[in-house]
Amino acid sequence: MKTKLLILTTISLALFSCVKLKDNPAPPEDPSIVDGAIPNNFDWKTIKTFDLTVNVEPVNASLANDHHIIKVYNSPLLSKASLIATGAARPDNPFTLKISVSSPTETIYIHQTKPNGLATLTPVTVNSQTVNTTLTKSSGEEPITLQSDIFGPNVVASLEYPDLTMPSEFDQIINDNSSAQILGFNTGESSAHGNTYKSYLIPEGFTRTSSIDFGNYLEHAVLYVKGSLNINANVSLNKASIVIMSGGSVNIKGLSTGVITEWFPAIYVEEGGSINTSSAINVHDAVFVNKGTFVSGKKLTVNTNGEFYNDGILTVANSGSNDMLITNSAYVVNTATINAPKISVSSNATVTNAENGVINVEEWYQTNGTELSNHGEIAATVKFGNSGGGTIYNYCKITSELSDIQSLTAYLESGSIWISQQFKANNSEINMYGGSMFLTGEIESIYGLDVTSPSPNYSLFKVTGDIPNLTWAASSFTGKVELVFTGLTAANRPLYEIAVSGDAILTDVQTQDIPGTDCNGSLGQLEEDDDPGTGEPGSEPVFESYFPSQSGWGTYAFEDLWPSKGDYDLNDMVFKFRVTYISNSSNEVTQMILDYNILAVGATKTAGVAVQLDNVQASNIASVTGQTLGSGAPFSVGSNGTEPGVNLAVIPLFNSAKDLVSYPGFLNTILTSDYISTPMEQIVVTFNSPVDQSLLTMDAFNMFISIDERGKEIHLPGYSPTSKFNTELTAGRSLHPNDIFKYNDGMMWGLMFPVEFSHPIEKASITEAYTHFSSWATSGGTQYPDWYQDKEGYRNNALIF
Numbered sequence: 001m002k003t004k005l006l007i008l009t010t011i012s013l014a015l016f017s018c019v020k021l022k023d024n025p026a027p028p029e030d031p032s033i034v035d036g037a038i039p040n041n042f043d044w045k046t047i048k049t050f051d052l053t054v055n056v057e058p059v060n061a062s063l064a065n066d067h068h069i070i071k072v073y074n075s076p077l078l079s080k081a082s083l084i085a086t087g088a089a090r091p092d093n094p095f096t097l098k099i100s101v102s103s104p105t106e107t108i109y110i111h112q113t114k115p116n117g118l119a120t121l122t123p124v125t126v127n128s129q130t131v132n133t134t135l136t137k138s139s140g141e142e143p144i145t146l147q148s149d150i151f152g153p154n155v156v157a158s159l160e161y162p163d164l165t166m167p168s169e170f171d172q173i174i175n176d177n178s179s180a181q182i183l184g185f186n187t188g189e190s191s192a193h194g195n196t197y198k199s200y201l202i203p204e205g206f207t208r209t210s211s212i213d214f215g216n217y218l219e220h221a222v223l224y225v226k227g228s229l230n231i232n233a234n235v236s237l238n239k240a241s242i243v244i245m246s247g248g249s250v251n252i253k254g255l256s257t258g259v260i261t262e263w264f265p266a267i268y269v270e271e272g273g274s275i276n277t278s279s280a281i282n283v284h285d286a287v288f289v290n291k292g293t294f295v296s297g298k299k300l301t302v303n304t305n306g307e308f309y310n311d312g313i314l315t316v317a318n319s320g321s322n323d324m325l326i327t328n329s330a331y332v333v334n335t336a337t338i339n340a341p342k343i344s345v346s347s348n349a350t351v352t353n354a355e356n357g358v359i360n361v362e363e364w365y366q367t368n369g370t371e372l373s374n375h376g377e378i379a380a381t382v383k384f385g386n387s388g389g390g391t392i393y394n395y396c397k398i399t400s401e402l403s404d405i406q407s408l409t410a411y412l413e414s415g416s417i418w419i420s421q422q423f424k425a426n427n428s429e430i431n432m433y434g435g436s437m438f439l440t441g442e443i444e445s446i447y448g449l450d451v452t453s454p455s456p457n458y459s460l461f462k463v464t465g466d467i468p469n470l471t472w473a474a475s476s477f478t479g480k481v482e483l484v485f486t487g488l489t490a491a492n493r494p495l496y497e498i499a500v501s502g503d504a505i506l507t508d509v510q511t512q513d514i515p516g517t518d519c520n521g522s523l524g525q526l527e528e529d530d531d532p533g534t535g536e537p538g539s540e541p542v543f544e545s546y547f548p549s550q551s552g553w554g555t556y557a558f559e560d561l562w563p564s565k566g567d568y569d570l571n572d573m574v575f576k577f578r579v580t581y582i583s584n585s586s587n588e589v590t591q592m593i594l595d596y597n598i599l600a601v602g603a604t605k606t607a608g609v610a611v612q613l614d615n616v617q618a619s620n621i622a623s624v625t626g627q628t629l630g631s632g633a634p635f636s637v638g639s640n641g642t643e644p645g646v647n648l649a650v651i652p653l654f655n656s657a658k659d660l661v662s663y664p665g666f667l668n669t670i671l672t673s674d675y676i677s678t679p680m681e682q683i684v685v686t687f688n689s690p691v692d693q694s695l696l697t698m699d700a701f702n703m704f705i706s707i708d709e710r711g712k713e714i715h716l717p718g719y720s721p722t723s724k725f726n727t728e729l730t731a732g733r734s735l736h737p738n739d740i741f742k743y744n745d746g747m748m749w750g751l752m753f754p755v756e757f758s759h760p761i762e763k764a765s766i767t768e769a770y771t772h773f774s775s776w777a778t779s780g781g782t783q784y785p786d787w788y789q790d791k792e793g794y795r796n797n798a799l800i801f
Helices: 002-016 773-778
Strands: 047-056 068-073 083-089 095-102 107-113 119-125 130-135 198-202 221-225 228-230 235-237 240-244 249-252 255-257 267-269 274-277 281-284 287-290 293-296 300-303 307-310 313-316 324-326 331-334 337-345 350-353 358-367 371-374 377-387 391-394 397-406 409-412 417-432 437-453 459-463 476-479 481-485 505-507 543-547 554-558 573-583 588-600 607-617 621-625 648-654 681-692 701-707 713-715 739-743 750-753
Touching: 047 068, 047 083, 047 107, 068 095, 083 095, 095 543, 107 130, 119 130, 235 240, 240 249, 267 274, 337 350, 391 397, 417 459, 437 481, 476 481, 573 607, 607 681, 621 648, 648 681
Parallel strands: 047 130, 198 221, 221 240, 228 249, 235 255, 240 267, 249 274, 255 281, 267 287, 274 293, 281 300, 287 307, 293 313, 300 324, 307 331, 313 337, 324 337, 331 350, 337 358, 350 371, 358 377, 371 391, 377 397, 391 409, 397 417, 409 417, 417 437, 437 459, 437 476, 459 481, 481 505
Antiparallel strands: 047 095, 068 083, 068 107, 083 543, 107 119, 543 573, 554 573, 554 750, 573 588, 588 681, 607 648, 607 701, 621 681, 701 713
16 A cells, blocks of 8 residues: 555646646656556545435324325434435335435435434444335423413514615716726715715626725715626725625625715625625624625624625635624624535624524534524534633524534524433523423533523423533423433432432433424424414425535536646636535436536636436426626537437536636635635526436436536546547547546546545645555545545645635
């Protein structure tokens, strides 16, 4: 193995010297290449695909033919970030699905809601290409009628910021690139059109590329953007606002607020509008409203009484230490989706996540004086924690890998759930109302934790891993709380019952029923629901499956010099993606949705991107929407959105990255250049006739790029070219005998990752940027199948963008 590693390292050093230039000649074949360094049959896949069959048993005779609702997760966190499929099963018709998951995945989690409203969660081991499981019946105690009392004010209405009334006419039109300054009315001036504030407009169809001076010293003024504002400069708003109208876009460097004296949002993004920044955003004592798409390339700070209302998609770029900081009495309301590496809440700031709000983070952190009111879903894939205090009102769902609470006061309202795989607690209070749940695996450490309930009905605190000895833990469980410790025995019982008093119970198996809700997924329900609302026999529910998950992202990364060797920095074309399949109860797909976002372009060559559905005929495509084809080359489309002249469905995404985002030179591959935010895009494919789900797996999702000409296609290893591929390009080239998309030493020109992949910087080989890549490749994928993840010792961060 050491010999193989040295061989691959030698290869990478030789490739590192290759220069990306248009029409660059093929570098000479490296004489150090030895057949067998990379196994001949290595498929380069970072995923594995298997057939899942879920069998269900009848609940009773009257419900024998009703649907059982099935949800499949790739993590026990049970959040949107881990949901990969939904479907239906009957006793005579099992739920079947062909699923792709990351190669390291060993267990999936199947959530079943029965026709009577009861639910089960079953971990299933993935150890073969066929996984067959049967979900069995359960029974329990009498159901409980919940009280309507709650600990805190359940404020879920009127959280959305109201719509603005747009001017019917504007005071000044900006439709050229001459100098421009946003100035308000002078004393005694007013609008000829009745506008309260002097109104400027960048009209639809015009792109402004020259800077605009926002240093207003008169009355408040507003710039409305119906076209595009693309400037590589910081914007400081002083007594000025920007309103991005539907269809408008703003791409700038950084953004900050100076003096805002009027009640008017400093930034307002209408639905259908977008703003992208490459540097930091600072909302200081001002109001920001997003109802469209808002991407921050670096840190987003809401500071000093600032307010941020998000009713669209807010994304903070997942790179470096970027995070969203909410501090100094700032206030954030989310009614839609926030994606950020980390959210930090400090200094008396408040966050309200509304009923339909979803917050996806790696880490959540809050401190003394802060308050979180969660009515929706918060998923922390690494850690949910605090220090020095803070208050949490949880009305719905919090999931985390690790929950680490320090001097926290938490209120778990009726019907809510908090799920954690590991739990640490120090000098904290958890107040649980009847019908709430806290579920955790191992309790790693505990001291001074008080769990109590003043409710007449029971709540559930369940531990499925280990609990430290509570004899000296200064912790207590009081009131109607059922502490379920699945490792409880007669011998160790005295170590835990010392902390349980009053109406609290200590058991090894749950005995108290927790009625099912949309938030808790019926995970604590033991008895039938009088009104489960699952539909009558013969109803036709609609389901979805996802890759990599409902809110997760995968990544495609390509080299562009095929059939010659590249420098293997794997950044010539990089974009993240998510695929959603809409299915009927027969597991037939009626519609496919592809969301994607270009992350990097480290090449001067023009690359178009398309996907071929290897098992679907072009004639079965009814329509495709969302494509950006610019000049019409290399790809064109027919009336149904597929490429003409091809029998299989070839669906172009775009012809050039520059049709989607403006950038000089390379895009996001050079550390010394500014990060450029890029827009989210969506392709929607509708089928004439439903397609069996097994024909639309990632194994048949054939993504490729075409370089400079249509026939020059670059596919991932193991995938076939389209019928428009120019076979003459392979003549005389040093390609693998079994796969034209591998070099003769086994190396590839593209990979797909089931996660957001951090690509290497310009001219940094993947073998140097990721320390275990070589071991993975030379072992044929058996060693370090998770080599691309951000784990200690896995990455050379100096070589990663």
